[in-house]
């Protein structure tokens with residue numbers, strides 16, 4: 057059985073109050089309504105709130121992920137946060153390759169490779185994002201793009217490292233646009249991604265890797281998406297900012 061995973065990516069939206077309010081109330085509702093969510097729930101707050109978030113979640117089954125790490129171990133990189141710093145406050149997961157980092161912070165293959173290496177050095181779980189642009193989809197290049205993104209990054213790792221990864225397929229045209237991929241489009245891509253893992257690493261790896269969909273998931277479309285055979289959960293942006301909406305997605 058593959059892990060079912062739902063991740064809330066809060067991006068640069070929540071301050072201290074919002075972050076702690078969400079987490080405390082989310083836990084309270086799950087407890088009061090006896091919600092038995094047999095899946096992995098991961099919350100990704102902003103850097104300053106990782107420590108407090110992790111402390112609140114001690115003793116629960118929920119986990120925290122960072123939204124980024126710097127690609128160097130330490131040194132004169134003013135304003136940056138390293139993997140070892142995050143490790144020192146108990147953070148064990150990180151999102152890498154998000155299209156917003158690729159686009160606004162010019163994170164290309166080489167930087168992503170370095171980030172992956174550092175993350176693996178500190179035994180982080182990596183939520184690695186891939187996905188095509190609207191132009192690429194319109195020109196039927198989505199499979200080529202995603203294959204290339206995987207080959208130049210994740211597939212550089214030996215097979216014993218793959219257990220640290222979750223893959224998030226996030227078509228760029230669906231992120232924050234309200235335009236979700238149809239479940240057929242998503243399933244087709246997820247099946248393709250799994251077939252690439254099969255080809256590269258064999259059956260036991262490809263059967264185990266969790267492949268999440270991201271891109272305008274909401275409480276209404278989550279069920280259809282998550283019922284597809286190769287979709288193992290979701291990476292959720294906007295809809296993770298409201299407790300009730302996010303809960304419905306978790307329960308889907």
Ligand code: PEP
Nearest residue numbers: 231232270271272293294
């Ligand atoms: C994301 O940024 O990872 C994302 C999927 O955002 P949204 O759900 O808002 O499209």
